[in-house]
Amino acid sequence: MSAFCGALASFYNKVPIFHVEAGLRSYDI
Structure with a gap:
């Protein structure tokens, strides 16, 4: 299980x- 995770x-x-982090950063600014 841990290997799969x-x-x-x-x-x-x-x-x-x-991509999500970049999108949140651009949205935050």
Whole structure:
């Protein structure tokens, strides 16, 4: 389970979180 979570986290850290964070930052400004 932890291995799956780790793979999932690494997968999401590569693309979606970056876009979401960038979107939140631009929206915040």
